[in-house]
Amino acid sequence: MRIALAQFNPVVGDIAGNTSAILRLAEAARQGGAAMLLTPELALTGYPPEDLLLRDSFYAAVEKALDQLLEVDGITLVIGHPARIGAERFNAATVLRDGNRLGQYHKMLLPNSEVFDECRYFTPGAAPLVVEVEGVRVGVLICEDVWHVEPAAEAAEAGAQCLVALNASPFHHDKIDARQQVARYRVEETGLPLAYVNLTGGQDELVFDGASFALNRAGEVAVQLPAYDDALGWVDYADGDFVAGEQAALPSRVESVYRALVVGVRDYIGKNGFPGALLGLSGGIDSALTLAVAVDALGADKVHAVMMPSPYTADISLIDSRDMVARLGAPYDELAISPMYDAFEATLAPLFAGRPVDTTEENLQSRIRGVLLMALSNKTGKLVLTTGNKSEMTTGYATLYGDMAGGFAVLKDVAKTLVYELSRWRNTVSEVIPERIITRAPSAELRPDQKDQDSLPEYEVLDAIMQRYVEQNRSADEIIAEGFPEADVRKVVRLLKINEYKRRQAPVGPRITQRAFGRDWRYPITNRFS
Template sequence: MRIALAQFNPVVGDIPGNTQKILDLAHAAMAQGADILVTPELALTGYSPEDLLLRDQFYRDIARGLDALEMLDGITLVIGHPVKLGNERFNAATVLRDGHRLGQYHKMLLPNNEVFDECRYFTPGAAPLVFEQNGVQVGVLICEDVWSVEPAAETADAGAQVIVSLNASPFHRNKIATRHDVLRYRVEETGVPMAYVNLTGGQDELVFDGGSFALNQAGEVVAQAAAYDDELLLLDVIDGDIAAAPVTALPNELESIYRALVVGVRDYIGKNRFPGALLGLSGGIDSALTLAVAVDALGADKVHAVMMPSRYTADISVEDSRDMIARLGVKYDEIEIWPMYESFMQALAPSFAGLDADTTEENLQARIRGTLLMALSNKSGKLVLTTGNKSEMTTGYCTLYGDMAGGFAVLKDVAKTLVFALCRWRNTVGDVIPERIITRPPSAELRPDQKDQDSLPPYEVLDAIMERYVEGNQSAADIVAAGFAEADVNKVVRLLKINEYKRRQAPVGPRITHRGFGKDWRYPITNRFM
């Protein structure tokens, strides 16, 4: 028996388009001798449809897609999709063969943590599903079901000789290794070989990294699809076990994160049908990395960079920006903001009379830049990519309606120290970021001789505190006990708390940790908990 795992990139809500992709994959699988095609979780609708799942018309469209797939002869299809039965909705997989529906499995375990809200929409299933193909008993599980003992055990007890798992497992750092470990536990417990198929592509803040694979009865990885790329992974089941197949090498951690950012930008721009991307280039490291990602995602012809210097912008910032533009070949403009700033200040002079200069004047410069970028976006239709990183989002070291103005925040979940590491990794592939951009002390350049570290702890300290508090859920006291200075910890935690209102208004951005500032961060704006 030959199983084809259909690792592909659906578009949420495009049921006709996703149906056609599955049909094309099925024909390709049949041409290579496959008996079964297994799609990822909710492949027919894309993951996650969110509140589309509450619309009755959505299920009528799904039914039409299943009807079209049911007409295909010559191969068994295991199709992931939502289904509504009476007043209940299920995360389902339907088995189709030659015009017949052999059975339907309903996901037993519904995740309701991190970015997952499945308890909002679905009722849990209660029974295993096993079907016969070429004399082999094939069991079906869906994603979260393999992260616990019972569903796999019940499926094995029902007679499964091989288990296929349909998944929509979003990327975060080191996720593929974790998936391997989890399935290895299930194989050890059941003695049944398992095949795991995952989505690819970006969906709002989520990135699906593919990496479909199979484990034999000994728990060994005997087949591995590429990360991030669409692929039809073929598995042969011989004498009750999955035979060795190609094992594609996986990217290292930095490459994987960088590619996740690229996929996130590519699909947010492409699936939403923007003609390209626009960003402000400052001569600093964050905008440099954002520009590199945008070009790798979209191509230089679809990217427009704008340098908007003021009297506080260093000459080397302009020089380095021009250098990077020359290396990448994107459209580039320079717009001097100081005349606009002076006009604003003249208009505000009566209201500011007798008041000292402070961050108001700094923020005004950032907001002028944001206004210019949004105007260019309106004229061109290109989406503004913001350039702020997770360290800045944590501490509020960003300007609402200024550098936060835009449609997609590329580095929203990337700590500043990781920004440096990713820039150095990208230059090993091709030297596109000038070295001086990487080695210069970071500065917003909104006042004379300004440096980020004038206002914030060193980024190595800030990022370590942020990781513990935001991603690790440690308390301030726990972090101090781990050896961090109490003043630094209290400052970061206080800044995190008072800037929640900013994060609520920030654009979405690709999630690369298990706790990003998005669906999996839901803190109240008004609260007194420290």
């Protein structure tokens, strides 16, 4: 028996378009000799459909699509979709063959942590589903079911000879290894080979990295599909096991993050119908990396870089920005903000009289730049990409309605130290980021001789504290006990707390860690716990 793994990129809510994609994949699978086509979790609707699941018309459209797929002959289809039975809703997989519905499986275990919120929508299933295809009994699982013992065990007890799993498993660091390890546990426990198909593409903050696979009964990777790319893969079952097949190479950790950012930008811009992107280029490493990602995602002609120098902008920032856009071939303009800054200062002078110069004047510069970028966005329809990183989002080292103004925050979940790693990796592909941008000390250039480390701990220290406190839920005392300077730990935690209101107003951005600001992070703004 041959199983086809349909690793593809559905669009949330585009049920007709997703159905057409599945029909094309089904025909290609049938032509390739497959007896079964396995689609990802909620493939008909895209994942996650969120509150679309509360609309009656949504289920009517799903049923219409299933009726259309029933017309497919000559191959068994396993279709991921939401189902409603009476007052209950289920995360389901329906098995179709030659006009017949052979069975429907309901996901037993509903994730309700990190970015997942399935208990809000679905009722857990209560029974396994085993269907026979060309004499082979196939047990069906959905995503979270693979991460626990019981669903696979119940399928085995019901007579399954192999397991197949439909998944919408979003990317974060080391996720591919984690998926394969938990699948290996299920293989070891049941003695059954397991085929695992995953989505590709970006959906708001989430990026789905594909990397579908099949494990044989020894827990070895029999088939490995590529990461991030759509693919139709083949898994052959013979003599009670999966046979060795395609072995796509998987990206390194840093390359995987870079590609996730590219997919996130590409699909957020493309699926939402924007004609391109705008960003403010500063001569610093964050905006340089953002520009490189945007050009790789969209093509140079669709990315407009704008340099907006102030009296504090160094000459090398202008030189390096011009150098980089020349290397990439992206459209580029320079708009000096000094006249506008002078006008603001003159207007505010009577109200600021007797008050010292402080961050107010720095923020004015940033907000002028935000106004200019948003004006260009309104005029051209292009989306503004913000360039702030996770270290800055943690500490509030960003200006609300200034450099935070935009539609998509490319580096929102990328720590500053990782920004450097990603930039160096991108230059191994082709040297698009001038070396001086990578090696010079980071600065917002909003006052004379300003450096980031005037206000913040060294980024290696800051990022280590942030990772432990934000991503691992460690306490300040635990982090101090590890040997981190107490003053730095207390400062980072205090800045994190008082800047929650800023993060609530930040654009969405691609998630690349297990704890990103946004869907993962739900802290109260008004909060006296310490």
